[in-house]
Amino acid sequence: MIQIIDLRDIQPNRVDLADLIPRSKTDFSVATDIARGLIDAVRERGEEALLEQAERLDGVRPAQVRIHAEEIGAAVRDLDPAVRSSLEEAISRVTTASEAQLPLAKVTQLGDGAEVIQRWQPVKRVGLYVPGGKAVYPSSVVMNVVPAQVAGVSSIALASPAQKQFDGSVHPTILAAAGLLGVDEVYAMGGAGAVGAFAYGVPSLGLDPVQVITGPGNIYVAAAKRLVRGVAGIDSEAGPTEILVIADATADARLVAADLVSQAEHDEMAAALLVTDSAEFGDRVRAELEIIAASTHHSARVIEALDGQQSAIVLVADMGAAAAFSNAYGPEHLEIQTEQPGAVLDLIDSAGAIFLGENSPVSLGDYLAGSNHVLPTGGQSHFSSGLGAYTFLRPQQIVKYSRSALQEVEARIVALSSAEDLPAHGDAITARFTR
Known part of the structure; x- marks a missing residue:
């Protein structure tokens, strides 16, 4: 069943975390x-x-x-x-x-x-x-x-x-x-x-x-x-779907496990991660995963995804470290099920879509939340957004200047075009004011 990665005794920076993140080793x-x-x-x-x-x-x-x-x-x-x-x-x-x-x-x-x-x-x-x-x-x-x-x-x-x-x-x-x-x-x-x-x-x-x-x-x-x-x-x-759940000991282990399984059923390459500061809670989720994965409709697919190197229960020292791990990962779907989800949200900078609290599961976003479920995967939420x-x-800028407004900046344009050794740029301005 799903691997456990213990990061409680180390304080990796974002570069180090990139090497610790569990991802499938697909040859792109x-x-x-x-x-x-x-x-x-x-x-x-x-x-x-x-x-x-x-x-x-x-x-x-x-x-x-x-x-x-x-x-x-x-x-x-x-x-x-x-x-x-x-x-x-x-x-x-x-x-x-x-x-x-x-x-x-x-x-x-x-x-x-x-x-x-x-x-x-x-x-x-x-x-x-x-x-x-x-x-x-x-x-x-x-x-x-x-x-x-x-x-x-x-x-x-x-x-x-x-x-x-x-x-x-x-x-x-x-x-x-x-x-x-x-x-x-x-x-x-x-x-x-x-x-x-x-x-x-x-x-x-x-x-x-x-x-x-x-x-x-x-x-x-x-x-x-x-x-x-x-x-x-x-x-x-x-590409293949991802879910990362940040949860503390106040969360419901059964619901967290159900959410991880819900995304694991997409594909054998799906990534399911729990990041928690409670080893005891991690054990409870792991036990629930074994029960739910064995009984779900696509059991074989789910078990393979959970057993894969791309899925894990990650133990961290605190919620600050949990947010840091999530930001380094840049998940497609991020769930926050903690005592103070808003405080954790304030620390998050990279995620395709974010789901706050136990009543906002990823499945809601897949269908009827109103948000879009076409989201960046593979860490691309570091620089891209979901579909919208x-x-x-396409943003377009339309420039509209009157004659007097252009004449007001004429000298400055000539000065800059001369500095760049592009005098014809300045000449195109002065031509409008000379016969």
């Missing part, structure tokens, strides 16, 4: 080489390469890569009413939370007639990826599509892997979620090939290149997104 270079080959095949052979990749990697050759609108409509009609109601509630909540992320245009007056206008423009076209390997993720359709729509994106394409049990089509629940959101451009394609298709387009499918690619996936999807960055923008390289409306917006 191998995944990158494989992803590059899949992308190159799609660039060279388009639709035929996508069909071959589906047959080889998903075990089925789709009748067509692009899904007909009639099939999407049928999926909506056949959707279980309880699932439909839940998806509609998720759409409503994520819409409300995403609308709060929209920045306002602002005009800055730097003098009489001197204005800089800040505006935010949405990209025109995006490609949204919804994984479809070990589970079905209609919630990821909501998390990808809603913020793009809120941002004002006018063209949305969605991809999800071909499903063998549905004759090579996209899972009907994924199609139904897309239909509920009004998305009718859906493709049965997965993995690195789908990312390549989004980035470079596939003319025979009517698939035009996109400006931004978002969505979670496996290590090959993450590698592919890294490879096409520069051709298209990306959200982050969201802002992901699809």
